[in-house]
Structure formats: structure tokens, C-alpha cells
Amino acid sequence: MVICNSYQQLFAIGLFLIMLTSCTNNLKDVQNIGISDNEPIGVAENINLKYTDSGKVKAILKSPKMYDYSNMKFAYNEFTDGVNLELFEDGKKSVVISDYAIIYNKTNIIDLQGNVKITTHSNDTLFAEQLYYDQEKNWLFTNKPVTFRTGQDIINGNGFDSNSKFTNAEVLEITGLITVDE
Template identity: 70%
Template sequence: MKTRTYKYYILNIVTAIAVTMFFSCKDNFKEIQKIGVSENEPIGVAENINLKYTDSGKIKAILLSPKMLDYQNRAFPFFEFPNGIVLDLLDEDNKKNVVIADYAINYINTNLIDLQGNVKITTSTNDTLYAEQLFYDKKKEWIFTNKPVKFRQGQDLINGNGFDSDSKFTNAEVLEVTGIITLDE
């Protein structure tokens, strides 16, 4: 009889430990994924990017960059292009607009692209915008800055502090114009 009681106590103790362990476990898969990955480090690095974006079988954009860093592991995720970008944008008629910048960052949650350092946008009609920093709102398809700009439109070179335009430059406006120079061609 004593052996039976001893086995009963052992079985109860083992059951209590197993139940305690079962209920003390929690879903910490996200924390396990982060082991070995610093939040300051990118989760991915791509080099020599030549990305072509197509829609309905037509190329709409070509992105070239020596390096892209993927920071989607952050609370405010983004892609960083520390060595700059060259972006060709093609319209329905295959007319090309070109965007060049020394540095770019694409904020995923806000649909905002921040272009910095020797930013140059050349349209298919040879209108050219020069700026040190320029923002592009992908959702609104709007280009803007409050920094100094130079905008060559036709024979006019317009200097100012700030710029607003739709992505097709049909409503391009230099803000706080500081000077206009008409060039001879």
C-alpha cells in the first residue's frame, strides 16, 4: 500500500511540474527572431541594385543604386540608400524623367522619400530642378522642399527658397523667388 501512495505522490508532483511549465510558457517568437540582430543594424543589405518596376507589361521605373540597407526591423521602418540613387521614371509615352541624389531614404509607413545631396531632377522637356534636399510624397505624387533651389524652365533659371510641384511638373512653383536669370541659347 505504501508503494502505491508513493507512486501517487510522484505522479502528482510530475503532473504539477508539467502543468506549471506548460502555463508558464509564452509566445516570444518575435524576441527570439531579434536575437543576434541589433536594432541599429539593417536586416538586409543589397548591392549594385538595378530594379525595374513594371505595370501592365511596361517598364515604369528603373532604380540604380550601389547599396540599399533594409531597416524594416525598426518601429519606423525604412530603406536607406547611403551611396545615392539614379531613378529613371517613364511615362505612358516612354518619355523619361531622371532623378539623381547622393543619398536617399524611403520611409515605408509615411510613403515619403527624402532625397539629399546634389539632388537633380531632369524632365523629358529638359526642365531641371537642383536642390540639396527634396521630398517626394508617393501617395500624393507631390515633390516639395523648403530649402534653396534652382529651377531651369525653358530659358529661365529661377532661384528661390522652396519648391512645390506635382510629379509631372505641370504645377511647378519656386517659392520665395530670389532671382530669375534668362539664359541665351
């Protein structure tokens, strides 16, 4: 009986030691319990985000839905139902609209897709199917077909390159130019 009892004790101690050494304190694993590797960590609906600086509204972002994939190795936020962004500078408003958008957190690149339209406060308008925005460099670019209306000119081309204020906007590989007399 004593031999059997010591085997049971030895087994219980061994099991306890195995359980103790297999436990690790990994907060990331605990946070991801129940989340598939391909699932967003969060979903936001009916977004109406206002960004202010020094008490002044600088931007308003509206979107029906945003998926937060910050749990991925290459983190991103996805706006599957489009975005409407109003930008304010010196009391003047510019508007950015697209059917879909994705923001890559590590590279600070925003990828706008589907019926992209940017209208500046001076009424210059860019139409594109896809447009990238580099947030660090404040730079817009694409190699896809675009239509750019500036002043009386409507310029079609295959690509676009510009700073965010459109002060040096350039349509690449121009395929057509129309000047509208007013």
C-alpha cells in the same frame, strides 16, 4: 530516502512548470534573434530594380546599397550611397539622382538629400540639396535652396512645390532669375 526523493521530484516538476509557463510563441522575437534594435534587418547591394506595368518598363532604380529597417517601429529603407531612378512615361524618360535617400514606409515620404537633381523628359531640371516626395499625393516639396531651369529661365529660390509632372512647378522665395537667350 523517500522524503529526499519526493523533494527532488517536486523540484523537477516545479522547474518543468516554470519552464513551460515562461515559453511563449512570439514569432517576432524569434525573427529578431541576433538583431540589435538599431541594426537593419537586411542589406541589399548593387540594386538594379525594374518596375513594369502591362509589360512596359515604368521605372528603373539603381543603388549601390540599401539598408532595410522594416524591423523598426517606424519602418524605413535607407540608401546611404545614393540612388539613380529612371522613370518612363509614354516613351519619355525622366531621371532622379541624389547622394542619399530614405523611404519612410508608414508615411510614404521619400527624403532625397545631397546633390539632388531631377531632369524631366522635357529637359526641365531641378537642383536641390534636399527634396521630399509624397508618393500618395505625387507631390515634390522642399524649403531648402533650389535652382530650377525651365525653358530659357534659371530660377533660384528658397523652396519648391510641384506635382510630379512639373506642370505646376513653383519656386518659392525667389532670390534670382536669369533668362538665357539661345
